[in-house]
Amino acid sequence: xxxxxxxxxxxxxxxxxxxxxxxxxxxxxxxxxxxxxxxxxxxxxxxxxxxxxxxxxxxxxxxxxxxxxxxxxxxxxxxxxxxxxxxxxxxxxxxxxxxxxxxxxxxxxxxxxx
Amino acid sequence: xxxxxxxxxxxxxxxxxxxxxxxxxxxxxxxxxxxxxxxxxxxxxxxxxxxxxxxxxxxxxxxxxxxxxxxxxxxxxxxxxxxxxxxxxxxxxxxxxxxxxxxxxxxxxxxx
Numbered sequence: 001x002x003x004x005x006x007x008x009x010x011x012x013x014x015x016x017x018x019x020x021x022x023x024x025x026x027x028x029x030x031x032x033x034x035x036x037x038x039x040x041x042x043x044x045x046x047x048x049x050x051x052x053x054x055x056x057x058x059x060x061x062x063x064x065x066x067x068x069x070x071x072x073x074x075x076x077x078x079x080x081x082x083x084x085x086x087x088x089x090x091x092x093x094x095x096x097x098x099x100x101x102x103x104x105x106x107x108x109x110x111x112x113x114x
Numbered sequence: 115x116x117x118x119x120x121x122x123x124x125x126x127x128x129x130x131x132x133x134x135x136x137x138x139x140x141x142x143x144x145x146x147x148x149x150x151x152x153x154x155x156x157x158x159x160x161x162x163x164x165x166x167x168x169x170x171x172x173x174x175x176x177x178x179x180x181x182x183x184x185x186x187x188x189x190x191x192x193x194x195x196x197x198x199x200x201x202x203x204x205x206x207x208x209x210x211x212x213x214x215x216x217x218x219x220x221x222x223x224x225x226x
Contacts, residue, residue: 006157032212043203043216044158093157095214101146101165101207103214105157 002028002098006106013084013113021079021109023094029074030096034103035067038091050077084113116141118206120217127194128225135220136188137204144206148214149178149189152201161189161202194224 003026013019023033032051036044048064050056050071058064066088068080077096081088094106119138127133137147145166150158164171164178164187171178175192191198204217 034212034214041219041221043219046213049212091155095157097212101163101209102160103148103207105150105159108155108157110155 002096002102002104004030004094004096004104004106006094006109008109009107010110011112013111015085015113016083018080018082019084019111021081021092021094021111023077023079023096023106025075025096028096028098030077031074032097033071033077034095034097035069035077035079036093036095038093038108040091044093047079081111084111086113089113116215118204118215118217120204120220122220123218124221124223126223126225129195131194131224133191133194133198133222133224134188135202135204135222136186137206137217138184138186139206140185141206141208142185143208144215145209146207147178147180147187148205149176150203150205150216152203152219158203191222194222196224196226198222199224 005024007022035047038044047062048056048058050069052071052074056069071077089112093108095103125133148163149161151161152158162173162176177190180187202220205214207214
């Protein structure tokens with residue numbers, strides 16, 4: 001089946017630094033990637049949608065200058081959290097569209113900003 | 115209109131029981147209704163999904179019941195096992211817009 005590999009699975013960084021999270025589609029081409037954020041015991045909140053070769057579309061309230069998304073190829077999308085602060089600590093998950101209706105999810109990245 | 119309402123928030127059953135999780139939506143343009151299972155620290159994994167042209171779909175111990183007129187759908191887990199203890203999310207999407215809208219989640223605990 002379609003697999004999305006997400007790395008790293010967890011990361012700790014100092015406040016003010018930037019962190020990059022990668023998602024790779026292993027056995028298919030991901031035209032559309034989605035990035036979610038999930039706080040403890042809460043649902044997934046869509047942050048942005050990216051299409052290969054074009055600028056990402058951000059959901060209302062999501063700072064595009066803080067959460068930089070790059071989808072430069074059909075197999076790789078990255079999310080960079082810039083100038084991270086403790087309130088950016090969360091679980092970040094990527095997802096790719098598969099076929100007409102399917103979605104496959106990465107295993108998630110636990111970001112802790114200290 | 116973009117919301118998917120999910121209940122209950124949490125559910126505790128004994129092994130062998132049949133937990134039922136319910137979801138409701140407003141937007142009649144939704145045409146894909148998946149259920150996901152998520153374990154702590156992991157991404158969601160697709161359990162089963164249904165399109166609005168059928169009223170029920172069964173895969174193994176998991177069954178979706180879909181009521182188009184009531185705009186509701188539910189997940190039934192037959193012969194539940196302790197290994198089914200996880201958080202379950204319903205979701206909905208419109209094929210032409212790509213967005214997947216998630217319910218609020220149900221934390222299921224199955225005791226031996």
